[in-house]
Amino acid sequence: MNETLSKIGEREILNRLKRFMDEGQIDDDTALLKNKNQDLLINTDLLVEGVHFNDQTMSAKDIGWKAITSNVSDLAASGLNEMVAISVGLVAPASTKWDWVEKVYEGMEQALHQYGGKLTGGDCSNGNQKMLSITAIGTLGPLRLHRSNASPGDCLVTSGSHGLSRLGFALLVSEKIMNLKNLPYPLQSKAIQAHQRPHPAIKALKALEESKPNYLPWRAGGTDSSDGLLEAIKNLCISSGCRAVINPLKLPRAEGWPKGTLWDEWCLNGGEDYELVISLPEVWANEWIKAIPNASKIGRIEEGLPQVIWENGKEVNGENLTSKFIHF
Amino acid sequence: MNETLSKIGEREILNRLKRFMDEGQIDDDTALLKNKNQDLLINTDLLVEGVHFNDQTMSAKDIGWKAITSNVSDLAASGLNEMVAISVGLVAPASTKWDWVEKVYEGMEQALHQYGGKLTGGDCSNGNQKMLSITAIGTLGPLRLHRSNASPGDCLVTSGSHGLSRLGFALLVSEKIMNLKNLPYPLQSKAIQAHQRPHPAIKALKALEESKPNYLPWRAGGTDSSDGLLEAIKNLCISSGCRAVINPLKLPRAEGWPKGTLWDEWCLNGGEDYELVISLPEVWANEWIKAIPNASKIGRIEEGLPQVIWENGKEVNGENLTSKFIHF
Numbered sequence: 001m002n003e004t005l006s007k008i009g010e011r012e013i014l015n016r017l018k019r020f021m022d023e024g025q026i027d028d029d030t031a032l033l034k035n036k037n038q039d040l041l042i043n044t045d046l047l048v049e050g051v052h053f054n055d056q057t058m059s060a061k062d063i064g065w066k067a068i069t070s071n072v073s074d075l076a077a078s079g080l081n082e083m084v085a086i087s088v089g090l091v092a093p094a095s096t097k098w099d100w101v102e103k104v105y106e107g108m109e110q111a112l113h114q115y116g117g118k119l120t121g122g123d124c125s126n127g128n129q130k131m132l133s134i135t136a137i138g139t140l141g142p143l144r145l146h147r148s149n150a151s152p153g154d155c156l157v158t159s160g161s162h163g164l165s166r167l168g169f170a171l172l173v174s175e176k177i178m179n180l181k182n183l184p185y186p187l188q189s190k191a192i193q194a195h196q197r198p199h200p201a202i203k204a205l206k207a208l209e210e211s212k213p214n215y216l217p218w219r220a221g222g223t224d225s226s227d228g229l230l231e232a233i234k235n236l237c238i239s240s241g242c243r244a245v246i247n248p249l250k251l252p253r254a255e256g257w258p259k260g261t262l263w264d265e266w267c268l269n270g271g272e273d274y275e276l277v278i279s280l281p282e283v284w285a286n287e288w289i290k291a292i293p294n295a296s297k298i299g300r301i302e303e304g305l306p307q308v309i310w311e312n313g314k315e316v317n318g319e320n321l322t323s324k325f326i327h328f
Numbered sequence: 329m330n331e332t333l334s335k336i337g338e339r340e341i342l343n344r345l346k347r348f349m350d351e352g353q354i355d356d357d358t359a360l361l362k363n364k365n366q367d368l369l370i371n372t373d374l375l376v377e378g379v380h381f382n383d384q385t386m387s388a389k390d391i392g393w394k395a396i397t398s399n400v401s402d403l404a405a406s407g408l409n410e411m412v413a414i415s416v417g418l419v420a421p422a423s424t425k426w427d428w429v430e431k432v433y434e435g436m437e438q439a440l441h442q443y444g445g446k447l448t449g450g451d452c453s454n455g456n457q458k459m460l461s462i463t464a465i466g467t468l469g470p471l472r473l474h475r476s477n478a479s480p481g482d483c484l485v486t487s488g489s490h491g492l493s494r495l496g497f498a499l500l501v502s503e504k505i506m507n508l509k510n511l512p513y514p515l516q517s518k519a520i521q522a523h524q525r526p527h528p529a530i531k532a533l534k535a536l537e538e539s540k541p542n543y544l545p546w547r548a549g550g551t552d553s554s555d556g557l558l559e560a561i562k563n564l565c566i567s568s569g570c571r572a573v574i575n576p577l578k579l580p581r582a583e584g585w586p587k588g589t590l591w592d593e594w595c596l597n598g599g600e601d602y603e604l605v606i607s608l609p610e611v612w613a614n615e616w617i618k619a620i621p622n623a624s625k626i627g628r629i630e631e632g633l634p635q636v637i638w639e640n641g642k643e644v645n646g647e648n649l650t651s652k653f654i655h656f
Contacts, residue, residue, distance in 0.1 A: 005429065005454070006422035013429070013452060020433045021447050031415070031448030044415040044450040044463060051454050087359070087372040089417065089461035094334030101333065101341070105348045119349050120359030122372040123461075124341060126333070126379050133417035133451075133461030135372060 039140040040084070043074045049130035057172040060100045062196040063132065064107020070226055071136035072115045073200035073274040077224035080205065081141035083117030088134055091127035104132070115202065143209050143218050147239035150221030150279035154301040156236075156244055157285045159204035159276040160294040161254035162229045163263070166270025168195030177262065187256045194273075200224075201276045204292050208278065211287035221279035221301070228271040230316060233308050236279055236301075243304035244279075247311055250298045268316065367468040368412070371402045377458035385500040388428045390524040391460065392435020398554055399464035400443045401528035401602040405552035408533065409469035411445030416462055419455035432460070443530065471537050471546050475567035478549030478607035482629040484564075484572055485613045487532035487604040488622040489582035490557045491591065494598025496523030505590065515584045522601075528552075529604045532620050536606065539615035549607035549629075556599040558644060561636050564607055564629075571632035575639055578626045596644065 005013060021031075031042050045067070047053055053063050072083060086108070092101065105119075112119060117136065168191035171180055180188075201224070212218070221240055225232040229252070233244045251267045252275075279301050280288070289295045308316040333341060359370050373395070375381060381391050400411060414436070420429065433447075440447060445464065496519035499508055508516075529552070540546070549568055553560040557580070561572045579595045580603075607629050608616070617623045636644040 002425050002427050004422060005420060005424050005426060008426055010452070013426075016426070016430070017433060017452075020437055021449055031413070042413060042415055042448055042463075042465070044417045044461070046417045046419060046451045046453040046461070048419055048453050048455045050456075085359070085370060087370055087463050089372045089374045089463075091374060091376055091459060092333060094332060096333050097330050098333060098336055098341075098344070099330050102344070105345060109348055120370055121349055123374045124338070124345075125374040125376045127376045127459060128378075128457045129455055131419060131455060131459060133372070133374070133463075135370075135415050135417075135461075135463035137370070137465075 041075050041078050041080060041138050041140055042135065043071055043078075044133060044135045045071050045074065047132040047134070057169060058196055060103030061107035061110070064104040064109075065111045065197055066107075067104075067132045067134045068108050068111035068136075069115065069198050069200050070272075070274065071134050072111070072117075072202070073198070073224045073226055075136055075138045076200050076202055076205045077145055077222055077276060079141050079143045079145045079222075080202070081139040083112075083115055083136065083138045085120045085137045086112065086117050086134060087120050088122035088132065090122065090124040091129070091131040092124070093128060093130070094126050096130065115200065141205075141209060143212070143220060145220060145222030145278070147221060147223050147235050149219055150236045150240035150242050150301050151219070152242055152301055152303040153281070154221065154279040155282045155285035155297050156233065156246070156299040156301060157278050157280065157288060157295055157297050158225065158229065158252050159201045159278075159292060160273070161252045161257070161267075162225060162273045162275065163257065163267035163270040164191045164194035164254050165198065165272040166195075166266045167191035168193070183258070184256055187254065190254065198272065198274045200274050204276050204295065207291040208276070208288050211284065211291050213283055213287065216281055216284055220284070223277055225273040225275045225277050226271065228269045229273065229277065230268040230308060231271070232277040234306075236277065237306040237308060240279070240301070241306060242301045243306060244299055244301055244308045245311060246299040246308060246316055250296060252296050252298055369403050369406050369408060369466050369468055370463065371399055371406075372461060372463045373399050373402065375460040375462070385497060386524055388431030389435035389438070392432040392437075393439045393525055394435075395432075395460045395462045396436050396439035396464075397443065397526050397528050398600075398602065399462050400439070400445075400530070401526070401552045401554055403464055403466045404528050404530055404533045405473055405550055405604060407469050407471045407473045407550075408530070409467040411440075411443055411464065411466045413448045413465045414440065414445050414462060415448050416450035416460065418450065418452040419457070419459040420452070421456060421458070422454050424458065443528065469533075469537060471540070471548060473548060473550030473606070475549060475551050475563050477547055478564045478568035478570050478629050479547070480570055480629055480631040481609070482549065482607040483610045483613035483625050484561065484574070484627040484629060485606050485608065485616060485623055485625050486553065486557065486580050487529045487606075487620060488601070489580045489585070489595075490553060490601045490603065491585065491595035491598040492519045492522035492582050493526065493600040494523075494594045495519035496521070511586070512584055515582065518582065526600065526602045528602050532604050532623065535619040536604070536616050539612065539619050541611055541615065544609055544612055548612070551605050553601040553603045553605050554599065556597045557601065557603075557605065558596040558636060559599070560605040562634075564605065565634040565636060568607070568629070569634060570629045571634060572627055572629055572636045573639060574627040574636060574644055578624060580624050580626055
């Protein structure tokens with residue numbers, strides 16, 4: 001029990017911490033708080049300088065915006081009805097300029113203005129490294145989305161395209177991978193926007209709720225793709241004890257997205273996409289896709305050991321990738 | 329607006345952040361969340377390695393314990409009825425041993441076992457410096473304590489002695505200030521305990537509620553002394569627009585506490601004492617002190633500019649002190 005955290009890895013760290021938690025709450029990013037007449041969702045997200053953001057890729061306002069919206073995305077992926085409150089822990093070196101702090105809060109304010117909820121205070125402290133800890137609280141809507149609620153026979157649907165944020169990051173740090181600067185300007189611009197100013201899939205969630213056929217129960221498996229599409233599907237499989245079959249022709253690529261292995265890998269493993277990844281009955285899936293044009297079927301859920309495979313039976317894996325989103 | 333945070337100082341940072349917050353919520357550490365039929369208190373506290381703890385003074389279990397109990401203390405100082413939930417953000421270098429993380433969570437578990445509330449999950453991330461961000465949620469009891477509710481004519485009462493935690497710290501790091509090792513063993517032991525395993529004043533809060541004379545309204549000014557007794561009284565004065573008069577003979581010294589300027593300074597400015605500091609009508613104060621033998625009157629609240637003065641009119645200040653509790 002004396003290994004380092006980097007050796008254990010994030011998934012196993014969370015797995016080991018399960019025994020300290022309320023049953024089942026670590027399977028989703030978000031916890032449910034049973035309350036008199038009104039159930040609340042609660043979620044904490046960390047943003048650490050050098051791990052989740054840096055000066056090259058994100059302005060202080062962007063950091064504030066993303067701190068809030070990534071939390072809203074987690075709550076959306078659990079069935080958020082309405083945002084209630086945000087509590088903020090801010091660590092920064094004593095040499096940090098006030099201007100930076102102010103801009104972070106302005107970015108948060110912009111996001112709260114758009115997505116609701118009020119800032120209720122928090123704490124600040126000196127530290128070596130800039131860090132934001134955001135705890136978001138919201139009320140639960142009619143559909144409690146769980147990673148563990150995927151079921152064999154379901155369609156696998158996502159609310160939008162994937163990989164844009166990763167492309168945006170590559171553009172911002174001028175990654176020397178491909179001749180990215182030759183990409184069409186609208187795609188570049190959309191990618192940078194997706195990286196710096198992501199939008200949680202709140203509209204897609206409302207449409208999901210409204211499109212449920214009356215005769216179906218309120219049951220769907222769901223998560224968001226903040227850690228990447230493949231990671232989201234894997235988590236659904238692990239929590240639900242099913243396997244997912246993905247159609248490579250139906251990867252949710254953005255408009256104008258180039259062809260090629262790296263591009264597909266960014267679509268699968270780019271991360272920070274903040275779309276919903278939902279496992280649900282086909283009739284419901286069809287209604288949802290009608291309501292949300294960006295949504296698309298990407299595969300299906302079957303009985304089997306928890307893994308993600310292509311139509312040809314080969315495992316979908318990202319082991320050749322250097323993901324930014326392994327936090328240990 | 330381009331000064332550094334260390335130049336601005338913590339109080340002014342919080343002051344400047346007020347405009348982003350819900351009205352009045354930065355005056356107390358804790359925010360109130362209006363909810364259907366049940367109001368909730370919410371509070372975030374940061375513990376940063378090298379600022380709030382280090383390996384010399386605190387074991388991993390102690391850190392976990394203190395992370396929870398300092399939060400419970402903040403909620404108690406706002407009128408907590410019952411703890412509900414704790415959400416944890418944990419940052420640690422990738423080289424950190426799993427054992428350390430596990431022990432932190434065991435310490436949190438011990439504290440939750442004693443004070444209630446469940447761990448609902450959270451987030452973890454790699455970072456240069458160990459850091460815990462704890463957000464605690466609890467229900468509000470009958471008495472909403474506010475820093476801004478002190479009123480001229482009130483007695484100033486605290487639930488227990490002050491300075492022990494500071495002495496414990498001095499003993500643990502072998503500070504070369506005085507011949508501390510000659511202190512009676514029970515005082516040393518109590519001081520180390522106070523530093524490593526503080527207890528929030530939950531019993532004192534319940535007694536405060538139960539001792540209110542029926543004819544008095546539910547109005548008392550209150551805070552906890554986690555940042556030191558003088559800081560707590562100053563905050564009451566600033567938020568309430570009154571001044572406090574302190575009786576030097578009635579400083580809340582622990583049993584066996586030596587005489588002397590430094591000792592009085594530790595009592596006033598040691599910090600991390602986690603007692604309640606309450607401003608309330610004298611009849612209520614008398615009833616409370618009967619119920620809680622450690623509680624004592626230390627002074628009174630008067631009309632006047634917000635400051636803390638001795639009986640002789642001189643300002644009580646801590647400017648000669650190097651406080652550990654200035655976080656910027």
